[in-house]
Amino acid sequence: MEFAHSEKARKVIKEAESFIREEIMPAEAIYLEQLRQGGDMWKQPAIMETLKAKARSAGLWNLFLPDEDYGAGLSNVDYAPIAELTGQCLIAPEVFNCNAPDTGNMEVLVKYGSEEQKQTWLKPLLAGEIRSAFCMTEPAVASSDATNMQATATIEGDEVVCQGTKWWSSGVGHPHARFVIFMGLTDPQAHKYLRHSMVLVPMNTPGFKVERMLPVFGAFDEPFGHGEVSFNQVRLPVDHIIAGPGRGFEIAQGRLGPGRIHHCMRALGAAERALQLMIERGRSRVAFGKPLINLGGNRDIIANARINIEQARLLTLKAAWLMDTVGAKAAMSEISQIKVVAPQVAQTIIDQAIQMHGGAGLSQDLPLSALYAYARILRLADGPDEVHRALIAKLEIRRYEDRT
Amino acid sequence: MEFAHSEKARKVIKEAESFIREEIMPAEAIYLEQLRQGGDMWKQPAIMETLKAKARSAGLWNLFLPDEDYGAGLSNVDYAPIAELTGQCLIAPEVFNCNAPDTGNMEVLVKYGSEEQKQTWLKPLLAGEIRSAFCMTEPAVASSDATNMQATATIEGDEVVCQGTKWWSSGVGHPHARFVIFMGLTDPQAHKYLRHSMVLVPMNTPGFKVERMLPVFGAFDEPFGHGEVSFNQVRLPVDHIIAGPGRGFEIAQGRLGPGRIHHCMRALGAAERALQLMIERGRSRVAFGKPLINLGGNRDIIANARINIEQARLLTLKAAWLMDTVGAKAAMSEISQIKVVAPQVAQTIIDQAIQMHGGAGLSQDLPLSALYAYARILRLADGPDEVHRALIAKLEIRRYEDRT
C-alpha cells in the first residue's frame, strides 16, 4: 500500500495548485464582473480566454485525457487530485479545458470517433475553440432506467433521423457550443444493450432547437447552462452515428466511469473550499464576544467535515486506481459508492459553510450557493443516489448468492 | 388535553382551504406566467390583485392579526393552521394579505404606532394597497448578536438621522413597497436593551437607497426580493421613531414571537406540499417496471416525513398556545425549539421531494426549489439555528442551576 501520489502526479498537482492560486482565484471576481456586465450572461467573459491561453502554454491543458497522443497521458488516479483542485473554483475546469461535458465528449471521440469526426469536432474541442453538450436525459420518463428512453435515432437509407426531447443538456447554452451527442433508440428489436445509437448532431442542423434553459434553484449557471432541447426530424448522414448503430450503451458506459470520478473529485474540491471558507469566517466573525468558531458545536462540524472529506477522497482515489488497474466493470461497486457519497459529503459541508456565513452564504457574494447547486444536481446527474445504492446492494448480495 | 381546533378556527380553516384549492392553486401557473412575461419580474402580476379582491370580499383577509378591530381576531393557535395552509402555495400569503414582513409591520403599527402612523401607513397596508420592509440585519457584523448592530438612529434636535447599511431587507423590491422600519442605535450609554430605536422611513426619503437585490441560491424571489439598503444621512422628524426613542428592542422582541410561529407553520405547509408532490410523482413515475414509490427506501422516506411533520406541527401549535396563554416570554424555549426544527424538517422533506422528481425538481416547472429556498433561508432569518439551540440549552440547564 502506498498512499502518496506518483512523482508524475505530484509535479502536475504542484503546477496546477499554484496556477489556480496565482492566476485563477484572483480572476474569479473579474470573471463574474465581466459575466454580469450588461444584462445578458450567455456570453464568454474575455478573461476566460486569457486564462485558457495561459494555462495551455503552461501545459495545464486537457489533463483529464489519459490518451497520450491527444491528452496529458495521466492515469485516472493521477488526474483525480487535479480534478479535485479544479472543483475548488467554479471557473477552473474550463480554464484547463477539463470541463464536463466536453471532457466526456472528447473521450468518446478519441475512442470511438471516425477520422473525419476527429478532424472536424475533436480537434477544436481539444483546442478549446468550441464547446459541446450531451443529450441523454428525457423529461417525460424516469431516465435513471435507460430502457425507458423514448427518443429515436431511426435509420432511413443512408440517413439517421433524430426525434425526441431531451433536457438537462448541460453546456448547450454556451455561445461556443457547436454540437451535441444525442442518444436515441435505433432498433427496438435488438438486445436491450444494442438498441441505441449515439449521433453527433451539429447544432445548426435543421430541426435542432434549444427550447429553454433550466435553472437549478433559480440559477441558470450561465454561460454554460442546462437546456431543454427538441429534435424534430433532425436528419443527418448515417456516418454521424458514432462508432456505428447500436453502440450507444457501450459508449455511454465507457463515458460514465471516468466522468463520475471527475465529478466526485470536483465535488470534494468544492467541499474543501467550503471548509476553508467556513473556518476563515469562523475565525474572523465575532458574536457574543467570541469568534464563531468557538461557539456551540462549530468545531465538531469542522472535525466531521475533515473526516468525511478524507474518507470520500480515499474511496474516490481507490475507485480511480481500480479503474486504472482492473477496469470500470470490476470497479462498478466502488464507482457507485463514490457517486453516492461524494456529492452528499459536499452538499452537507457546503450547507454548513452557508450557515456559518449567515445570509452572505446564500448570496452572490460567495461561491457557496453555486457550489451547493453543483453538489445537489450531482445527486441526480449520471444516475440518482437511489440507482447507485440499489446497484451496490445488488453486488453485495450477489456475493452470497454465488455461495449457495 | 384537546387536540381539535376550536370551532371558530375550524370554520376559517375550511374556508381558507377551499379558497386555496379552488382559487389560488389554479392561479399559480398564471401568476408565474404573468410574472415572467417580458423580462422584468419586479412587477405585480395582475392576477394577484384579482385574487386579493376575491379573498378580501370572502373575509379571508388579515387573518394573522389578533387585534379584533384591525384584523380577524384569531388567537395564535387558531391562526397557525391558516399560516400552514398558505405555506403550501408560494403566492397564498399575499392573497390573504398575510405575507411577511408586512404582517410584522402591521402588528408593530397596531400596537406601537401613533395615530398619524396608523392613518398614513397602517391603513393602506391593511388594505393591501402598499407593501413595506424591515431593515435590521447588517452585512458587516454577526447580526444574530443584536448588540453588534452598527447602524445609528441619532437624534438631532427634533430630527432623527438614520445612517448605516442593512441587508436581507425582504420585500423591499416590490413595486408597491412604500416604507421600511429601520432599527438603529440611538443611545450607546443606555442599558443594553434601551439603546436602539425603530424608525419608520418612507422609501422616498433622501438618502435611502436600495443598493442591490440579493439572490438565494441564485433566485431573486421577485417581485418581493431581498435588498441591500443604504441609509445615508436619512433625516426625518423625530415622530417617525415608533413608540419613541430607545424602544427598538422591546418592539423587536414582541414582533418576533408570532412571526416565528407564522414562519414555522408556513414551512410545515411547504413540507406538506412537498410530501404530496413526492407521493404523486412516486405513484405515477415508473422505473425498472415499478412505480418509484415502491422502489428502495422511498416508503420509509414518506413515513419519516409524515412523522416529522406531525411532530413539528404539534410543537408549533403548542408554542402558539403558550404564547396565547402565558405569553412569549414564558414560551421562549418552545419558540426557539420550533424555529430550529420546523425549517429543518421542511428542508429535508423538500430535498427528498426534489430527489423523487429528478431534474424537474430543481427546475422552474415545480415550486420545490422555491420552497426549498424558503426553508433554507429560514434557518438563518430571525436568528440562526445555532442561536436558538444555545438558548434552549441555556434554559434547560438553568433549571438545574436553580436547584443548587
Added chain:
Amino acid sequence: MEFAHSEKARKVIKEAESFIREEIMPAEAIYLEQLRQGGDMWKQPAIMETLKAKARSAGLWNLFLPDEDYGAGLSNVDYAPIAELTGQCLIAPEVFNCNAPDTGNMEVLVKYGSEEQKQTWLKPLLAGEIRSAFCMTEPAVASSDATNMQATATIEGDEVVCQGTKWWSSGVGHPHARFVIFMGLTDPQAHKYLRHSMVLVPMNTPGFKVERMLPVFGAFDEPFGHGEVSFNQVRLPVDHIIAGPGRGFEIAQGRLGPGRIHHCMRALGAAERALQLMIERGRSRVAFGKPLINLGGNRDIIANARINIEQARLLTLKAAWLMDTVGAKAAMSEISQIKVVAPQVAQTIIDQAIQMHGGAGLSQDLPLSALYAYARILRLADGPDEVHRALIAKLEIRRYEDRT
C-alpha cells in the same frame, strides 16, 4: 386546542411525581442491593412489596386501567403522563402495579375474561399478588408478520391443546409468575383474522416449560426476564380459550394500542431521566478546565434532546387522545408513528448520556445501560420499526389512491 392536562390528571400526576421522588427513587439503590445479594437474582426484593403496599394505600395503583370498576378510570391521555413518570425509574411501574405485560393481560381479562378467569387470575393480578406473561413471538419465523405463526391451539373435544415454541415472553422469569396467555393457530381454514386463539395457560400445566432466559446485550433483566418457552402438548379445558376460539387477533389488536402508548411514554420518561443525568454530569464534571457541559457540541446535544422529547411526547399524547376520542383503528397511523419515533429518541438520548458519563455510563452504577436496553428492545417489540413505517407509508399513500 388545549395543551394542559385535565384537572383529574394533574392531581394524579402530582401525587405520582412526589411518590416517585420521595419513595421510589431513594429505594432504587436498596432494591438493586437486595436483588444482587446472594447470587441468584430471580427473586423479589423485599422492598418492592413494601413499596407496593405504600403505593396501593396511597391510591397509586392500577392507574393504567381505564375501567372504573377494576382500575383508576383514567383515559389514555390522562394516564400517559403517569406512564412517562414511571419510565424514569426502572422499578416504578411495578410499584404502581402498572408493569407490562401484566397491564395488557389485565386489560384482556377485564374485557374478554370469563367470570371464572376474572376470579382466579384477574383478581390476584389486580392485587399485585401474582405476575403473568404473554407468549406470542416465535423464534423460527418473522413474527412481525403474524400470519407466519406456527404454534397451534388445537381443539380436541372439550380440550384445547397448545403446541409450539415462543420466546421473548417477558416476565416469565418472575418468581410470582403464575400464568401466561398463549396465542396459537386453531383453524387454518378460517378467515386470516379468525384463525387464532388466545389460551390462558397456568404455568404449572404439564408440558409447559421455560427452556431458558434470554439476555438483552448480556443483561437478563431480573427478576422479570425474557424467556424461551416450549408448549409440549399442553392440554387444558376449552374454557381456557379467552373469549372463545378464533378471537386471538381481535384480542391482540385491542391489547396493542394502549400498550404501545404506555411503552412510548415510558421510553420518553427514560429519555428525560437520561437528559437529567447528562446535564447533572455535564455541570459537575470538569475537563480541560471547564465543566463538560461547556465543551464542544454538548449544549447542542442538550437542545436537540429537549426538542426531540417535546415533539415525541406531544405526538404520543395526541395518539392517546385519538384513541380516547376516535378509537385505535382511526389512530392507527399515529400509533405506528410514536412506536417508531419514541424508542429512537430515547435510544439516541440515552446513548448521548452514556457518552457524557464515560465508562460509568455503561456500568451498573447508573441506570443508563438498563434504560438503553429498554429503548433498544422496544424498537423490536410490538412490531419492529420497519413494519410500522411500512404501515404509515401505506396509509399515507392510500389517501391519494382514494382520490383517483
Added chain:
Amino acid sequence: MEFAHSEKARKVIKEAESFIREEIMPAEAIYLEQLRQGGDMWKQPAIMETLKAKARSAGLWNLFLPDEDYGAGLSNVDYAPIAELTGQCLIAPEVFNCNAPDTGNMEVLVKYGSEEQKQTWLKPLLAGEIRSAFCMTEPAVASSDATNMQATATIEGDEVVCQGTKWWSSGVGHPHARFVIFMGLTDPQAHKYLRHSMVLVPMNTPGFKVERMLPVFGAFDEPFGHGEVSFNQVRLPVDHIIAGPGRGFEIAQGRLGPGRIHHCMRALGAAERALQLMIERGRSRVAFGKPLINLGGNRDIIANARINIEQARLLTLKAAWLMDTVGAKAAMSEISQIKVVAPQVAQTIIDQAIQMHGGAGLSQDLPLSALYAYARILRLADGPDEVHRALIAKLEIRRYEDRT
C-alpha cells in the same frame, strides 16, 4: 498510489483468513459452551489453549508486533488487515496472541522494558502463558483530560508507592492475568508531560485489589472483564518504574497510536461480520411473502454499510501507512479521525444487523450484542469521540493560524 497490499501482507492475510474460517469460527460455539459450563465464567475454556497452540505452530502469532526479533515484523499497514480479520470473531485476537491490552503492554516492554522486565514478564506474555492489564482511567475524574489524574506513584528512597483507584482495567479478570501497568503522578512540580510514571505491578503485590468487575450493558465480557482496581500503598522496588520516573506520558503516547489502529480495524471487522449476518438473515428470513432483504429500505442500509466500511477502512489504512512512514505525531489528526469514525460505523451497522434479526439479534445466540458492546465502549476507550473531534478541529484550524 497503490491500493493493493504488499506481497508479504497478502500471504499472512490469506493464512489468517483460512485459519479463522477453518479453525476459529467453527470453535466459537464450543468456546462459548465451555465458558458457560458450570456457573463461573472467569476461567479459560480448554479449546482456547488448543487453538493458541495451533496458531502458534502455524506462525500466526504475535503478528501485531512490528519488532522483528520479538514479533512478526509486519508494518502497521501490513498488520491492519489481520487486525480487521480478527475483529470478525470475538475469540480470534486471543488465539493469535494479539488481544488488547496485552498487545500494548508487550509493545511497551519491548521498547521501554529493562532486561529483567523482559525476561520475567515479556517472555511469558509473548508465549501466551500469562495475561496483563493496563490501569490508567480513574473513576473520580474526567480521565480524557490526563492532567486530571489523581493516582500517585511516589518515590520513597528506592521504592515506588502506588496509591489510587483505577477502573475499566480491561483483562484484569482473566485467570491468567499476572501483572498490570499502573500510571500515577510522581512529580507534581515537573513539566506537565514529565510528571507521571508507569509502574509494572505484579498482581500479587500487597495492597493491589480488584474491587469489582464492571459490566458493559450488563455483560461482563468474561473471562477478560473490566475491573475496578484499588492500589493501597502498593510498594515496589523503584526499578519497577518502566524506563524510569517521569516517562509515563511519553510511553502512553507511543502506546496509543498502534493500539488505536488495531481497535479501529477490529471494529471494522466487527462491522463486516454484522453486514454478513445481516445479509444472510435478510436473504433467508421471509415476511409478508418476501425475503426481508427485499422489504423497505433494507437494501439501502446494506449499500450504506458497504460505503461506510470501505471509507473507514481506507482511512484507517492510510493512518497506519502514515504511522509507518512519517510517524505517530504527524499522523495525529488521521489517528483521531479513525478513532471517531470506525467505532461509529461499527455501532451503526451492528445496530442495523440486530434490527434485521429481531429479538435474536439481542440474545446470546448471535455475536451481535457482544460486538455492539465492543464498538460502543470503543467510543469511550482511548479517548472519547469528543476529545478526538476537538483535536482534529484544532489541527485543522491551526493551518489557518499559521498563515496569518
